[in-house]
Amino acid sequence: MDETVQFGVGFITGRPNVCKIINTTYEQLVEQSSKFNKKVELTIFILFDLSYQYTTRIDFYGLIPKVYKNIKIKYITPEDIEEEKKSLIGRGILKKQETELFFGYGYAKARNTLLYNALLNKMDYFLFWDDDEYPAACMKNEEGKLNWLEQNNILTNIEYIEDADVTFGYRCGYNSPIPYVDLNNKDNEKIFRPFIDAVGNEFITYEKLKEEFKKNNGVTYAQEEILNGNGSYELKGIGKTEWVLGSPLCLNLKHINNIPAFYNPEGARGEDTFFSTMLKNSKVVRVPIYHFHDPFLKYTRILRKKYPKTLDQMCRNNEEISRRFEKAARGWIKYRPLYLYITNPKNYENEIIKTKENLEKSVLGMNNMFADTDFTVLFEDLEKYHNNVKKDYSNYNKVNEIWNKLKKIQ
Numbered sequence: 321m322d323e324t325v326q327f328g329v330g331f332i333t334g335r336p337n338v339c340k341i342i343n344t345t346y347e348q349l350v351e352q353s354s355k356f357n358k359k360v361e362l363t364i365f366i367l368f369d370l371s372y373q374y375t376t377r378i379d380f381y382g383l384i385p386k387v388y389k390n391i392k393i394k395y396i397t398p399e400d401i402e403e404e405k406k407s408l409i410g411r412g413i414l415k416k417q418e419t420e421l422f423f424g425y426g427y428a429k430a431r432n433t434l435l436y437n438a439l440l441n442k443m444d445y446f447l448f449w450d451d452d453e454y455p456a457a458c459m460k461n462e463e464g465k466l467n468w469l470e471q472n473n474i475l476t477n478i479e480y481i482e483d484a485d486v487t488f489g490y491r492c493g494y495n496s497p498i499p500y501v502d503l504n505n506k507d508n509e510k511i512f513r514p515f516i517d518a519v520g521n522e523f524i525t526y527e528k529l530k531e532e533f534k535k536n537n538g539v540t541y542a543q544e545e546i547l548n549g550n551g552s553y554e555l556k557g558i559g560k561t562e563w564v565l566g567s568p569l570c571l572n573l574k575h576i577n578n579i580p581a582f583y584n585p586e587g588a589r590g591e592d593t594f595f596s597t598m599l600k601n602s603k604v605v606r607v608p609i610y611h612f613h614d615p616f617l618k619y620t621r622i623l624r625k626k627y628p629k630t631l632d633q634m635c636r637n638n639e640e641i642s643r644r645f646e647k648a649a650r651g652w653i654k655y656r657p658l659y660l661y662i663t664n665p666k667n668y669e670n671e672i673i674k675t676k677e678n679l680e681k682s683v684l685g686m687n688n689m690f691a692d693t694d695f696t697v698l699f700e701d702l703e704k705y706h707n708n709v710k711k712d713y714s715n716y717n718k719v720n721e722i723w724n725k726l727k728k729i730q
Contacts, residue, residue, distance in 0.1 A: 329349075330364075341454065396433060427589060477607060488604075538634060650697065
């Protein structure tokens with residue numbers, strides 16, 4: 321009998337938009353799966369967080385009947401998480417503190433919860449898909465016209481993952497929730513540069529942002545050479561000079577011993593970064609596939625194949641957009657101490673001092689530049705996570721000790 325490939329797709333979500341994504345793409349996902357040279361059985365895992373946008377459970381059960389007929393759907397409820405934790409404690413596999421560190425909500429804990437459930441359900445491969453990304457690529461030609469292409473995010477990953485431990489794709493659209501800033505204005509640049517130097521990370525640097533703002537108003541467009549299949553390569557500097565994205569991110573669970581767990585300090589971001597630092601002995605391949613990133617959910621009509629003719633600047637005078645940026649900046653500054661502690665331990669103290677100095681140069685100006693924000697809270701965030709960095713580093717290592725225990729019981 322021919323082997324059936326078990327392919328899981330995981331959504332961590334606090335936004336009902338996830339139902340729209342699944343309802344509008346399920347036919348495309350099934351069609352992709354049918355093109356593989358083996359039978360593929362799809363399972364979508366949905367872990368919902370009711371506290372993110374004060375939603376109710378019914379918001380996440382809006383899938384149409386045709387979805388259930390074609391794809392297995394596995395919801396992971398708050399009760400499911402608590403029962404699993406109790407079971408592991410009762411069986412003497414984990415201690416209560418260990419279950420609290422590994423399972424639950426928040427960026428890394430939610431990923432670990434999905435990862436463990438994928439393992440329990442015998443998935444061969446597992447794709448993390450963020451709820452503000454769509455399987456579409458947007459290119460811009462020399463005349464400025466936009467061309468849109470559907471993306472085979474399931475098929476492409478499954479074709480590459482068999483010979484790898486981890487695969488991940490590319491993003492187009494709005495790479496980060498940072499509103500447009502005119503950096504030709506010297507006053508703006510004087511404020512914005514030190515701020516990004518303070519909160520930026522392995523993907524977000526001032527020079528990259530300046531180029532994006534100058535060339536395309538903050539939008540990243542898909543590259544034709546990547547879409548033609550030339551974007552595939554194995555990462556050689558993973559966790560040092562190269563990093564994976566959290567989505568689209570595919571894991572080969574057949575190679576489970578080469579798959580680490582996720583971690584971020586409580587309330588911080590960086591779960592994909594810290595995951596990357598644990599991949600030094602894993603084969604990581606970037607694959608020629610794009611997701612369109614829509615962090616402000618402004619272009620959800622793309623899911624219905626109603627493609628915009630232009631992509632707008634994200635206006636910094638818009639309260640919702642500025643608040644989203646403020647929240648992201650807090651998540652970035654909170655993981656910065658641990659990131660520096662792991663990647664640059666010899667210069668850690670000096671880098672923290674530089675970060676504080678850059679905040680001092682920029683925060684008051686940023687509060688004036690962006691509507692309805694208060695970036696002064698970043699000083700408190702940085703100090704708190706700097707003081708806790710050794711504890712966070714200990715937990716970063718403990719999470720993978722826990723994960724190794726869980727691997728053994730499967």
